[in-house]
Amino acid sequence: MAICRHGFGEMRLVSRNGKPNAYGVAGKTSGRLLRGCVKKAFSFLAFAISLTAGLAALSVLAGPVRAETTSYGAEETHWVDPWATSATPLEGQSAVEAPLQRNATPTLSERSIEQLSAAIEHYRGIAAWGGWKRVAAGERLELGVRDQRVAQVRERLMATGDMQASPGDAYLYDEAVMEAVKRYQARNGLEPDGIVGRRTIAAMNVPVHTRIRQLEINLRRLSALMPKLERRYIFVNIAGQEVEAVNNGAVEFNERVIVGKQTRQTPEITSQVTSITFNPYWYVPKSIAMADMLPKIRSNPSYLQRQGIRVLQGWGDNIRELNPASIDWSNPRVNEAYYLRQDPGPWNSLGSLKINFPNNDAIFLHDTPTKTLFGRQERNFSSGCVRVRDVRGLVAWIMAGDDASWNEQRVEGMVDAGHYRNVSLAVPIPIYLAYLTAWAEADGVVNFRDDVYDRDGSVNTSALDN
Known part of the structure; x- marks a missing residue:
């Protein structure tokens, strides 16, 4: 398998708050070696699994859960009740926050388009060899469990380069399987807890042809945006539920966001940020x-x-x-x-800051008095507008680019003063809100997210517990 090393299951360290966390570089592409890698991976895996007893018959998982899509008016896009029950994590769902991966290369970049194109060829190669088999439904799989379905999980992870084949007990859920599952979960927008439950199985069982179609759709979206990009801009990935602030081809700020729920969707918008409102009225x-x-x-x-x-x-x-x-x-x-x-204040539904840009849907970026939902892996809870965690950091980035006298301390001072003020930008900043359910990072990692708005006709697992 040495020939496939650069195409399958490498590891790298990313950090958040100075603490290293291991997440995988998985799903990487290696154009010339693609067919050989795929063939060798499946052949080696078949040999490894044949050392143990035959696999149990695969059961068929229920089809993907579809999101209800309902249109909404511009007047319905703002509300958040700080005392609502949805302001806290739902019962049975973890509030433990997975690290946010920091990438220097923007999602909207020529490099990303190159890697996404390579990913399409990679997945077509997998399809040519028969795709991947389904993982049977059943009890949750976690470290130390011995189950026939673990062999199915191993095979599925190998198919997309999240794990390399290794000799041993194919039915044992060991450390290698757990780390591979975490890598797979991280790049599929799932909580990287290393446990194979309903949501992880549902994502694994999305057919390869569906993933290919998803990659192709998002390549077209990326390609359409590229000619519009300017040197300095803000990009909100609605499906990825993150925001990037980009300057001269490098990401200088990125953070989690909360976007519209299925019934009040955040629309795709191309506009320019023209002003910042401190301590807004609602x-x-x-x-x-x-x-x-x-x-x-x-x-x-x-x-x-x-x-x-x-x-x-x-x-x-x-x-x-x-x-x-x-x-x-x-x-x-x-x-x-x-x-x-x-009135402006700590419980104002827009928080302390509002980022304004002209559009026909009364959409804007803003703060929020309820911060707990940022810890969730799925963050489509708003009424259409985009809530930004650390919105003060983003506003400081915006203002400093417009006037060098602005910094985070000045932004904090304006907020703490508690007075309403709208500050216009001398030079508007382009902003792009786009719906990307698939993209590739500069190092080749392929990411997928749930199609929560059912725009791609792909998959939505967000209604399932893991």
Whole structure:
């Protein structure tokens, strides 16, 4: 297998907060050696597994879970209730956060296109040799377990270069299998816990032809964006749920984001950041006021005061504030006469910062008072807008590029002052919101993400527990 070493299962170290973590360079491509590598990998694996008893019959896993897709209006794109139950991790789902991999090469780059093209050829080669077999459903597989399905997992991991064949007990879930599973999970957007459960099996059982189609679709998306790129820009990967700030071909900032849920999807947008709002007001969309807030107001008269929300009427010089106690909230037409505005503050639904760019969907990037959801592997919980973890770092990057006198300390000072202020940029910064469910890193690692909006016709495992 020495000939395949550069095409299968290498390791590298990435770090977060100075602590090294091992994640795999898996799914790499090696064009000239592709067919030989695939053939040797499958042949060696067949030989290894034949040393033990025959495999149990494979059972068929249920088909992929499809996301419901519902259109939404611009007025429905902002709401986050800091006291909502969704602000905390769901029961049975871990809040332990996997490290965010830091890559110097932008996702939108010629190198990424080259590697994605090579990945397509790599997966076509796998398809030519029959693809990969399914992993049977069953109990969770973890370190120390001996099960016939472990041999199926080994074979599946070898097919995409997440693991190299090795002699030994093919049915034992040992350290080598666990580390290979972690590598596979990391590049497929799953929690890298090294445990093979329902979600990991569902991802492993996506057919190779589906993955090829997914790679081809995303190569077209990348290629369409490349001519538009400028020297300095912001890129939000909606499906990947991350943001990159790029300058002169290098990623200078990247962080996790929360995007729209299936029923209120974040749209793909090409625009320019024109201003930053410090300590923003939030004008509550009428649809949210009626559907989400009005029942709470009726049941709890102090709800508006607790949220720092004022009842207003009129605009401009004619604006006036009303006492909530003087309003008949049972009137079905109450929403037509008044509107709600939330004051700046620590519990403002937009947080302390808002990044503005013109678009037809009233979408923007912003802070959030609820930080716990950033620890989740799946982060499609918003009503359409994009919440950014460490939004202050991103704003500092934006402002410093526009005016060298800006830095993180100045941003912190503006926020801590607590006053509303909108600062326009002298030079707008391009921003791209795109939906990439597959991409390749500069070193050849192939990444896949759930098609949570069902735009690729591929796979969505997010409704499953691992």
